Amino acid sequence: MDPNDVLKKAWVAVEASGVPESLYETAFQTAVRLLTGPNPQAAASPVDVVTPAPLDAPDGAPEGQDAGADPTERPAGTDFFSKVSRVCGLSREAVAKVFYLEEDVVQLYPSASELGKTNADRARSVAVLLVAVYDWAFETRPLPISVVKSACQALHCYDSKNFSSNVNDLQSIIITGEKQRKLLRAKPATVAAFREIMQPLVGEAAS
Template sequence: MEVEELLARAWGAVEKAGIPQPLQEYAFKEALARLGGQASLPTPSPKAQHAASSDAPRDTGEIAPRASAGDLSDPFSKFSHESGISVEDLERVFYFSEDGLPHINVPRSKLGRTSTEQQKVVAVAITAAYDYVRDERPISEDVARAEATRLKVDLANWARTMGGVQGIGWTGAARQKQFKANGSTPEALKKVVAAILGAPAE
């Protein structure tokens, strides 16, 4: 009996018997031994096995490599790209919650000596973060007020303070005010970050 015919008959017997895939190699060898009395015959080549079982799904057990994300998929990388401030400095001043919202990562005492200074710092920092990282422009005044409240900043005379804030726009009707980044925001944010970190602004 030709080797090709012997292999074909042995494999056909295994398939016809419905042998589970994990036991097919052993059953194939046994079939070869019974059909040809040649227990030492090698198993078919990977090419032949693939042709015989091309319809069967395979699980290689390998984990597909994760696609590498671009640098700007990281919020701090995007923040740095948009603001011109180093990632290291931004990470010392900000953090992002699990839902991706930016927050200020320093105590109130680092925001300024007076409540007026602290209010302005919060407004500039949060407006810039929402714009540069989340592409949200404008943002509701309530977002900045909520962050100031979380930091325990005194909100007395808030409206008067915001009327003179530099580096961002403050527009809208009463109780519908919004903050909006503008052309002077990057420089204003650099000064805010430098002041918080106790370093001179470049």
């Protein structure tokens, strides 16, 4: 299932479930797991579901991924790395050093310490990176803030008390909505912010 469809279906399912806002995050994560699990047809509409080929990762990849294969190899027409590269001006290989896909969800290779000095800086970096690549590669617009929250939790840089206000400080993305229902969108300034975060991670300037 296309990542864009996964997020849209998951968000629609959460809103239709009637669960309290305090449980949106848990419900969203559960919906994503159901839609991308071993039998996604059980949660998706009754149409043929084509599972994308697994994305191989470079050396140092998380457990379960092939460290010896080409990290940028993707089926024709679904080249995540090339789509991001075309917009940001960085090489395809540079993009593959920072991002990988796991069950069609974008994940980050860098550690939290590489993304900023404080958890506030790290949350803002994660927000810019994810909003950008979901927009450019998958046309996911807007991106639910719960996706950024999940990534911060995985990187152990989630500040539950200040997360929302930290992300609100960003001037390089558009933020709408309230509390856990915030929606994030890329804008022209997102490109420069993305490049600024990426350059020290990959040692490459945009062309």
